[in-house]
Amino acid sequence: xxxxxxxxxxxxxxxxxxxxxxxxxxxxxxxxxxxxxxxxxxxxxxxxxxxxxxxxxxxxxxxxxxxxxxxxxxxxxxxxxxxxxxxxxxxxxxxxxxxxxxxxxxxxxxxxxxxxxxxxxxxxxxxxxxxxxxxxxxxxxxxxxxxxxxxxxxxxxxxxxxxxxxxxxxxxxxxxxxxxxxxxxxxxxxxxxxxxxxxxxxxxxxxxxxxxxxxxxxxxxxxxxxxxxxxxxxxxxxxxxxxxxxxxxxxxxxxxxxxxxxxxxxxxxxxxxxxxxxxxxxxxxxxxxxxxxxxxxxxxxxxxxxxxxxxxxxxxxxxxxxxxxxxxxxxxxxxxxxxxxxxxxxxxxxx
Amino acid sequence: xxxxxxxxxxxxxxxxxxxxxxxxxxxxxxxxxxxxxxxxxxxxxxxxxxxxxxxxxxxxxxxxxxxxxxxxxxxxxxxxxxxxxxxxxxxxxxxxxxxxxxxxxxxxxxxxxxxxxxxxxxxxxxxxxxxxxxxxxxxxxxxxxxxxxxxxxxxxxxxxxxxxxxxxxxxxxxxxxxxxxxxxxxxxxxxxxxxxxxxxxxxxxxxxxxxxxxxxxxxxxxxxxxxxxxxxxxxxxxxxxxxxxxxxxxxxxxxxxxxxxxxxxxxxxxxxxxxxxxxxxxxxxxxxxxxxxxxxxxxxxxxxxxxxxxxxxxxxxxxxxxxxxxxxxxxxxxxxxxxxxxxxxxxxxxxxxxxxxxxxxxxxxxxxxxxxxxxxxxxxxxxxxxxxxxxxxxxxxxxxxxxxxxxxxxxxxxxxxxxxxxxxxxxxxxxxxxxxxxxxxxxxxxxxxxxxxxxxxxxxxxxxxxxxxxxxxxxxxxxxxxxxxxxxxxxxxxxxxxxxxxxxxxxxxxxxxxxxxxxxxxxxxxxxxxxxxxxxxxxxxxxxxxxxxxxxxxxxxxxxxxxxxxxxxxxxxxxxxxxxxxxxxxxxxxxxxxxxxxxxxxxxxxxxxxxxxxxxxxxxxxxxxxxxxxxxxxxxxxxxxxxx
Numbered sequence: 003x004x005x006x007x008x009x010x011x012x013x014x015x016x017x018x019x020x021x022x023x024x025x026x027x028x029x030x031x032x033x034x035x036x037x038x039x040x041x042x043x044x045x046x047x048x049x050x051x052x053x054x055x056x057x058x059x060x061x062x063x064x065x066x067x068x069x070x071x072x073x074x075x076x077x078x079x080x081x082x083x084x085x086x087x088x089x090x091x092x093x094x095x096x097x098x099x100x101x102x103x104x105x106x107x108x109x110x111x112x113x114x115x116x117x118x119x120x121x122x123x124x125x126x127x128x129x130x131x132x133x134x135x136x137x138x139x140x141x142x143x144x145x146x147x148x149x150x151x152x153x154x155x156x157x158x159x160x161x162x163x164x165x166x167x168x169x170x171x172x173x174x175x176x177x178x179x180x181x182x183x184x185x186x187x188x189x190x191x192x193x194x195x196x197x198x199x200x201x202x203x204x205x206x207x208x209x210x211x212x213x214x215x216x217x218x219x220x221x222x223x224x225x226x227x228x229x230x231x232x233x234x235x236x237x238x239x240x241x242x243x244x245x246x247x248x249x250x251x252x253x254x255x256x257x258x259x260x261x262x263x264x265x266x267x268x269x270x271x272x273x274x275x276x277x278x279x280x281x282x283x284x285x286x287x288x289x290x291x292x293x294x295x296x297x298x299x300x301x302x303x304x305x306x307x308x309x310x311x312x313x314x315x316x317x318x319x320x321x322x323x324x325x326x327x328x329x330x331x332x333x334x335x336x337x338x339x340x341x342x343x344x345x346x347x348x349x350x351x352x353x
Numbered sequence: 354x355x356x357x358x359x360x361x362x363x364x365x366x367x368x369x370x371x372x373x374x375x376x377x378x379x380x381x382x383x384x385x386x387x388x389x390x391x392x393x394x395x396x397x398x399x400x401x402x403x404x405x406x407x408x409x410x411x412x413x414x415x416x417x418x419x420x421x422x423x424x425x426x427x428x429x430x431x432x433x434x435x436x437x438x439x440x441x442x443x444x445x446x447x448x449x450x451x452x453x454x455x456x457x458x459x460x461x462x463x464x465x466x467x468x469x470x471x472x473x474x475x476x477x478x479x480x481x482x483x484x485x486x487x488x489x490x491x492x493x494x495x496x497x498x499x500x501x502x503x504x505x506x507x508x509x510x511x512x513x514x515x516x517x518x519x520x521x522x523x524x525x526x527x528x529x530x531x532x533x534x535x536x537x538x539x540x541x542x543x544x545x546x547x548x549x550x551x552x553x554x555x556x557x558x559x560x561x562x563x564x565x566x567x568x569x570x571x572x573x574x575x576x577x578x579x580x581x582x583x584x585x586x587x588x589x590x591x592x593x594x595x596x597x598x599x600x601x602x603x604x605x606x607x608x609x610x611x612x613x614x615x616x617x618x619x620x621x622x623x624x625x626x627x628x629x630x631x632x633x634x635x636x637x638x639x640x641x642x643x644x645x646x647x648x649x650x651x652x653x654x655x656x657x658x659x660x661x662x663x664x665x666x667x668x669x670x671x672x673x674x675x676x677x678x679x680x681x682x683x684x685x686x687x688x689x690x691x692x693x694x695x696x697x698x699x700x701x702x703x704x705x706x707x708x709x710x711x712x713x714x715x716x717x718x719x720x721x722x723x724x725x726x727x728x729x730x731x732x733x734x735x736x737x738x739x740x741x742x743x744x745x746x747x748x749x750x751x752x753x754x755x756x757x758x759x760x761x762x763x764x765x766x767x768x769x770x771x772x773x774x775x776x777x778x779x780x781x782x783x784x785x786x787x788x789x790x791x792x793x794x795x796x797x798x799x800x801x802x803x804x805x806x807x808x809x810x811x812x813x814x815x816x817x818x819x820x821x822x823x824x825x826x827x828x829x830x831x832x833x834x835x836x837x838x839x840x841x842x843x844x845x846x847x848x849x850x851x852x853x854x855x856x857x858x859x860x861x862x863x864x865x866x867x868x869x870x871x872x873x874x875x876x877x878x879x880x881x882x883x884x885x886x887x888x889x890x891x892x893x894x895x896x897x898x899x900x901x902x903x904x905x906x907x908x909x910x911x912x913x914x915x916x917x918x919x920x921x922x923x924x925x926x927x928x929x930x931x932x933x934x935x936x937x938x939x940x941x942x943x944x945x946x947x948x949x950x951x952x953x954x955x956x957x958x959x960x961x962x963x964x965x966x967x968x969x970x971x972x973x974x975x976x977x978x979x980x981x982x983x984x985x986x987x988x989x990x991x992x993x994x995x996x997x
Binding site for chain 1: 382385386511514559560561565569572573574575576577578580597601602604606607608609610611612614616617618620621622623624625626627628629630631632633634635636650651654658742744745746747748751752785786787788789790791792794795796797798799800809
């Protein structure tokens with residue numbers, strides 16, 4: 003398929019891939035009105051459109067739960083597979099070997115990732131599979147109507163469930179412990195940041211874990227609940243203003259070049275993540291800083307958002323396997339079946 | 354004393370982890386090299402080091418190489434199993450033992466040969482002290498070789514093979530063997546009748562284990578992706594992929610056309626394999642019973658999502674601990690109905706290592722043609738032991754990739770296609786795979802609840818329609834799976850059905866039934882589920898059919914009874930699952946126990962079209978007919994003798 007080049011007369015609503023925003027949409031959402039997940043789906047649509055990504059170059063994956071239903075609500079022109087509870091990572095790991103030029107986009111939830119999926123979550127990270135792994139984190143099981151998830155804070159009270167007695171799982175901390183090469187936390191109530199982080203994650207080579215606090219308006223949106231809109235709005239403390247700058251763009255404004263105020267992360271594809279400091283200078287390439295900021299946020303009840311940690315020079319899983327340039331699923335018999343003479347050599351070895 | 358030549362069993366009792374496998378394989382290979390049909394079975398505990406373990410070797414001039422339950426020669430190297438080993442020698446047999454074991458010899462009806470193992474090993478200054486125990490095993494190789502007549506040259510050839518030509522270990526071991534043979538020649542007087550003499554019955558045959566064969570077959574099938582998790586007895590299958598892929602699929606640029614991933618568990622191994630199969634790769638995983646349990650949910654999803662994937666189950670006794678290193682055919686019904694909700698599986702049942710190779714590549718063809726998981730059920734005996742076999746044959750058909758649409762196909766169709774639209778009426782629909790850049794190529798995959806265009810729906814009528822199509826697809830699978838193998842005898846009145854690794858034991862039992870009990874039986878080795886027409890034809894022929902299998906519940910009989918309910922009364926289960934490789938003794942005894950002589954039975958065996966030996970039984974006709982068809986290239990009829 004050849005993509006039409008932008009030229010004079012190109013409609014203003016068409017991006018450099020020649021696609022309109024509608025080309026990035028999916029079916030209408032069947033989630034609740036006001037669900038944080040819908041906001042994230044919308045930002046995925048915007049981010050992909052603005053990045054000029056061809057939908058056929060993305061493969062969507064999900065597990066089971068409200069969040070895992072959402073891949074049908076965006077990028078209907080991308081392949082997708084709705085797998086089993088907590089086992090989206092393995093599905094994606096195998097599928098992305100089919101064509102190593104494709105980017106995976108997985109959507110999971112806290113129920114899907116932090117309980118049954120914890121093992122596969124940690125292993126897809128340590129293999130650095132080339133995909134964005136979004137955890138739409140609301141602290142509650144929605145589809146089964148309001149049970150605690152493993153990210154629910156201790157002391158949270160839910161209807162019919164009583165008070166949660168257990169310590170919560172911190173998705174970013176788990177990702178960091180597993181040597182994730184890209185970790186960010188965001189808040190569905192901050193769509194601009196979600197979008198920029200999504201773009202940066204899409205540009206990242208390897209696994210990008212996005213822990214996005216995404217309130218459940220039906221079961222867990224009480225003002226004092228950690229995963230609610232109001233708590234998030236009151237307690238969000240962005241680490242920086244994050245912007246994603248596409249490759250070969252005229253990027254940096256003069257006044258932002260002042261030392262100490264802006265930090266740039268060069269991505270492998272030539273794009274740049276620009277992090278404008280807010281109160282403090284935060285270095286997301288420093289692992290110890292990342293641990294500290296996550297621990298401080300936990301201790302002080304902050305919702306620390308932004309790019310927590312990044313390493314841009316690690317090989318992805320398919321890099322490690324040194325695959326041929328042609329996607330494996332386009333190889334023909336001549337590439338795959340050993341020649342006839344080899345059978346005698348093999349038989350000669352069988353003694 | 355009359356000589357008994359080329360017809361006896363040897364069992365070696367050692368300690369697990371003592372390095373006896375080199376010695377045992379050397380004996381096995383040397384006998385094979387002498388042209389004598391032979392088998393070797395490792396009967397080992399779940400243990401790294403210390404527990405008693407046995408290795409059983411059977412040499413038989415007539416080609417009956419199933420494990421024998423009688424051991425004419427016993428070699429005892431382990432004090433812990435000494436008394437038991439001594440008791441197990443057949444009357445008139447021979448007992449070799451390491452003379453540092455100071456335990457009473459309580460038998461007078463056998464020949465007894467003490468071997469000065471430590472003395473011989475210490476006598477060689479070239480053996481480092483930490484190698485003495487390992488090399489000590491070579492003493493029984495040498496003594497045995499001298500006493501029963503194994504040619505030392507063939508032993509040397511076996512060592513060269515085993516140590517891949519490395520001179521130092523070859524010399525160290527061979528010197529010990531020679532010293533032991535020399536010692537035996539001088540000091541032991543032959544008091545038993547058992548001898549080996551060269552034959553010409555293994556010429557052109559190979560010796561291989563089923564796991565290696567399966568891996569090689571998969572590679573010749575164009576394997577692109579394998580995910581696995583370590584489990585006995587399946588691990589060596591994936592390890593063989595890693596060993597042979599670089600050699601068999603080399604490229605000038607050093608890049609890979611495949612990937613093998615050791616997953617974190619079987620839940621992930623199957624998930625990865627299904628992901629890869631979905632994205633258009635020839636994908637597989639290999640496991641055993643416990644792993645198959647973990648894989649069941651994803652396998653069930655793959656049935657509904659219609660994803661081609663190959664799952665090797667090298668069966669063992671399970672679950673959990675107990676007899677995990679013992680062989681079994683206990684996963685058959687589980688594999689057949691795997692997954693929740695309605696499901697039925699396509700299962701291939703290799704009967705030897707050549708078929709492990711063949712089904713290695715063929716399973717990919719079937720999986721991609723039917724777009725469903727294909728289970729290949731082997732077992733520990735076949736997977737891990739060395740089996741004599743016909744050589745591997747190069748695949749006789751090009752790779753069958755099934756119904757996959759690429760960009761140019763979609764352009765021709767103007768994007769007009771439906772993932773679950775049964776265009777050809779065979780239940781198998783067209784699919785696209787990720788990476789296809791046509792704007793109409795993509796679809797969203799889920800298990801249940803989709804219409805013909807893969808759109809979400811919970812509509813009951815659509816669900817029923819889809820379920821009916823899946824059923825039809827299973828019918829279509831019958832034409833892609835291998836036909837059974839039929840062994841006939843003149844005037845056979847009863848039938849025997851078996852599958853997998855029991856073939857040698859059944860052939861021997863059927864021979865004994867004929868020679869000693871006056872019962873003639875035709876034997877059909879089933880090689881796939883769903884059953885093909887040949888199985889139906891065979892079942893129609895007899896009013897007594899003995900279904901032989903290595904489990905307790907008669908799982909194949911259960912499946913046959915469900916498939917042929919009107920014939921269910923004719924099936925008689927001969928099920929025996931003791932964890933040991935099949936032996937003719939229990940097969941024959943089981944058949945005799947349930948056999949009803951025609952005079953006593955209500956109905957007579959149905960008359961056949963003519964003498965079976967002339968090859969005119971309806972079953973044979975059908976088999977021949979189908980074997981000429983496009984997908985059926987396998988020989989469906991073999992001679993009754995186990996070797997040729």
